Amino acid sequence: MLSCRQATELMSQEQDRALSFSERIGLRLHVWICAGCNSYRRQMSVLRAACRRFGGGTS
Ligand SMILES: [Zn+2]
Numbered sequence: 001m002l003s004c005r006q007a008t009e010l011m012s013q014e015q016d017r018a019l020s021f022s023e024r025i026g027l028r029l030h031v032w033i034c035a036g037c038n039s040y041r042r043q044m045s046v047l048r049a050a051c052r053r054f055g056g057g058t059s
Pocket of ligand 1: 003005007030035036037038
């Protein structure tokens with residue numbers, strides 16, 4: 001099982017590269033059982049959507 005630290009590291013890495021299958025599964029499981037990382041991840045995706053909308057980024 002991933003630690004919270006590993007989970008948050010994977011969350012930031014997944015913005016820059018494609019995670020492996022096992023990394024995705026591990027992250028998904030961790031977020032599923034860990035309320036802290038779950039809300040962290042939600043905030044991160046909200047931020048990312050906001051950046052896309054307002055930042056005019058092409059990625
Ligand atoms: Zn966690």
